[in-house]
Amino acid sequence: MFEIEIKAWAKNRERIIERLNSFAEYICSIEKEDIYYRFPSKGRKRGISFRIRKEKINKNGDVSEVNLFTYKKKEKRYSADGSCIEVNSENEFSFDNPEALLTMTSDLGAEIYLKKKKIVDCWHLETDYGTANIELCTVPPLGDFLEIEIVTEDGNSETVQNIKEIEENIFSECEIPLSDIETRYYSELFREKGVSL
Numbered sequence: 001m002f003e004i005e006i007k008a009w010a011k012n013r014e015r016i017i018e019r020l021n022s023f024a025e026y027i028c029s030i031e032k033e034d035i036y037y038r039f040p041s042k043g044r045k046r047g048i049s050f051r052i053r054k055e056k057i058n059k060n061g062d063v064s065e066v067n068l069f070t071y072k073k074k075e076k077r078y079s080a081d082g083s084c085i086e087v088n089s090e091n092e093f094s095f096d097n098p099e100a101l102l103t104m105t106s107d108l109g110a111e112i113y114l115k116k117k118k119i120v121d122c123w124h125l126e127t128d129y130g131t132a133n134i135e136l137c138t139v140p141p142l143g144d145f146l147e148i149e150i151v152t153e154d155g156n157s158e159t160v161q162n163i164k165e166i167e168e169n170i171f172s173e174c175e176i177p178l179s180d181i182e183t184r185y186y187s188e189l190f191r192e193k194g195v196s197l
Helices: 014-021 099-107 157-173 186-193
Strands: 002-010 025-039 048-059 060-075 076-078 083-093 111-127 131-140 143-152
Touching: 002 099, 002 157, 014 111, 014 131, 048 111, 083 157, 111 157, 111 186, 143 157
Parallel strands: none
Antiparallel strands: 002 083, 002 143, 025 048, 025 111, 048 060, 060 083, 076 083, 111 131, 131 143
16 A cells, blocks of 8 residues: 655644635544654665554544554655655554563664654545545644645556645645645654754
8 A cells, every 4th residue: 555645834724724624524633642663774774664653533522542553665756846745655553552562672673763743633535546634733843734645555656646636736725835845754854953852
């Protein structure tokens, strides 16, 4: 599976919420606490990394929690116009016992390199390429972002370009200029801001 994802700075949160409510379905709010780990690896610039996430989901007052282990192969693809989109191959599973998994990964030599929290409101919009997952995120201490992701089995360039256009149209519907799209990973933004563990 491939995640086709774009994020942009959300400078007018109230207006974005108003616009999203006019054309997309509000799903839930989620608190996400991420810890990123890395296995040092010879021959690889940054080693092999993975994420452990704790999600607290509030859907109409019904609160549930889930733990997720995620391993992604990340790729940035650039269009002829110079614009960029993330195309990630993701493997993910849920688990019940975080302590056991953390003990194992620590014993195998994994080291924490980033902690991140997101406070999210989530909407869905049906498209010709499946459901667009739209998340209005507060990422302390960076600020607010709108993330749009569509998952597809086909990562070829034509599919990616068509999904990119759909996602850019959603930004336009939310009155977010395409110049506010952020191509840097959150980890890069944290480093630039001098945020450490």
